[in-house]
Amino acid sequence: MTLDKFKSQLFLFAQFILVWIIATFFFSFLRNYGVEERFNQSPVRDLDPSQGLSVNFVVGIVAGITYGILELLFDRPYFQKNSYGRIILGKILLSLISVKVIMAIALTLIGTFKGVYLTHEAYVETLTSKTYWVLAVYFIFIAGLISFVRMVSNKFGPGILWKMFIGKYRNPREEQRIFMFLDLKSSTTIAEKLGHVKFSNLIQDCFADLTPVIIDHKVEVYQYVGDEAVLCWPVEAGMENNNCIHCFFDYKKELASKAAYYQREYGLTPFFKAGVHMGKVIVAEVGLIKREIAYHGDVLNTAARIQSRCNHFNQPLIVSETLFKQLRPDPDITSQELGEELLRGKEKGVNIYGISKV
Numbered sequence: 279m280t281l282d283k284f285k286s287q288l289f290l291f292a293q294f295i296l297v298w299i300i301a302t303f304f305f306s307f308l309r310n311y312g313v314e315e316r317f318n319q320s321p322v323r324d325l326d327p328s329q330g331l332s333v334n335f336v337v338g339i340v341a342g343i344t345y346g347i348l349e350l351l352f353d354r355p356y357f358q359k360n361s362y363g364r365i366i367l368g369k370i371l372l373s374l375i376s377v378k379v380i381m382a383i384a385l386t387l388i389g390t391f392k393g394v395y396l397t398h399e400a401y402v403e404t405l406t407s408k409t410y411w412v413l414a415v416y417f418i419f420i421a422g423l424i425s426f427v428r429m430v431s432n433k434f435g436p437g438i439l440w441k442m443f444i445g446k447y448r449n450p451r452e453e454q455r456i457f458m459f460l461d462l463k464s465s466t467t468i469a470e471k472l473g474h475v476k477f478s479n480l481i482q483d484c485f486a487d488l489t490p491v492i493i494d495h496k497v498e499v500y501q502y503v504g505d506e507a508v509l510c511w512p513v514e515a516g517m518e519n520n521n522c523i524h525c526f527f528d529y530k531k532e533l534a535s536k537a538a539y540y541q542r543e544y545g546l547t548p549f550f551k552a553g554v555h556m557g558k559v560i561v562a563e564v565g566l567i568k569r570e571i572a573y574h575g576d577v578l579n580t581a582a583r584i585q586s587r588c589n590h591f592n593q594p595l596i597v598s599e600t601l602f603k604q605l606r607p608d609p610d611i612t613s614q615e616l617g618e619e620l621l622r623g624k625e626k627g628v629n630i631y632g633i634s635k636v
Contacts, residue, residue: 287350294346294424299338301420305413306334337384344376345421349428366425373421377414378405438498438571442563447571450562456516456601457559457578458526459585460488460552462505472544481505483540484548487532495525500573510573513556513604520608526552526595527635553585555598583621584630591616591632599629610636 352365382405431439441447462468462484469477485502492499496515500508509525516522529550533540537547559575584596593616602613612634618627 290349291343291346294349295339295342297424298342298345298420299335301416302334302338302341305416333384333387336387337380340383341376341380341417344380345373345424348372348376348421349425366422369421369425370418373418374414377410377417380417381405381410381413442569442571445563447561447563450560450574452558453561454513454556455559455561455573455577456511456513456522456554456556457500457573457581458509458522458552458554459582460507460509460526460529460550461585461588463549463551463589465505468546468548471546476544480540480544480548483543484533484550487536488529491525491529491532494528495521497521497525508578516556517604517606520606520611522554522601523595523597523605523608523611523633524635526550526554530594549594551585551588551593552595553581553583553588553597554595554601555581555584556601556604580621580628584628587616587619587621587630593632595633596630597633599631602631602633612636 348369352369427439462481468480472480481504484505485507488507491497492509496518497509497511500510502508510516511522533548533550540547555577557575557577557580559573559577561571561573563569564572580598584598588594588596593614596616605611614632614634616630616632618629621628
């Protein structure tokens with residue numbers, strides 16, 4: 279696991295823990311002002327306020343870690359290939375088990391605070407009580423809400439949902455962006471060989487394998503168009519560790535590691551080519567139904583045209599001179615100047631460079 283991926287997962291767990299601490303305190307608030315339920319055997323009552331806060335805090339941490347593990351489990355490619363309905367159902371079933379574990383931990387903690395030994399009967403009474411079922415329904419609702427928000431966030435891409443929520447692009451604004459047009463090589467030939475259905479399966483698998491690379495290199499996915507993915511970065515994120523370059527080569531490495539699978543399923547190993555350019559674009563929310571963030575500007579056209587020259591120069595990755603001059607010094611990559619190209623649809627030539635990894 280890379281350091282960036284570890285930091286990303288650590289941040290995710292921190293978010294889950296914070297959400298569940300808040301949710302636990304909110305549940306405690308609702309119960310304290312609701313119908314009080316007392317038990318013959320259970321010590322769930324008359325806690326000192328500071329002890330009650332400690333219980334809520336610990337339960338929130340345990341719940342956050344537990345559901346964080348569940349979310350990471352269901353983020354694995356095997357589960358992500360299932361329908362949303364099956365994923366949610368699986369989470370609900372595991373949540374029911376998790377709630378019992380979390381309540382048992384809470385009871386043990388309460389017993390410790392009160393200096394009371396909890397008998398088996400006390401556990402059974404509490405874990406079959408109305409409080410348990412209220413808590414179970416509440417936790418499942420919160421878990422479902424978190425899952426729904428994450429699914430919507432994944433639908434739009436990392437960070438996009440929050441930007442839409444705060445209305446960052448309600449009014450068009452100018453930004454500096456890096457764009458990569460990533461395209462399957464020899465796609466027409468492959469489609470004719472495999473047929474439309476199997477070719478679609480191939481594209482699904484290819485873009486599924488792109489996912490970990492997207493996360494590791496802070497990529498924002500603008501669009502999937504047929505067998506092409508349009509990726510972008512804010513300039514700072516794209517230039518950090520030369521993410522906009524290593525993203526391509528790490529994806530190439532990821533596909534190579536799955537070569538046996540692709541050969542078995544499709545009789546080939548997919549190979550992608552890419553063109554990268556940077557510059558000013560206008561960013562704006564468009565549409566009322568199927569609203570999305572759109573980018574307008576010549577940068578996208580130029581990046582697409584650069585990608586179209588990969589076959590001509592027999593280069594897997596070509597970048598514009600504008601981007602090339604901004605790259606950080608990197609001993610792992612080499613470059614080859616390909617000269618000035620008058621790209622289709624443009625009146626002025628663009629200097630381009632082929633990029634390879636050592």
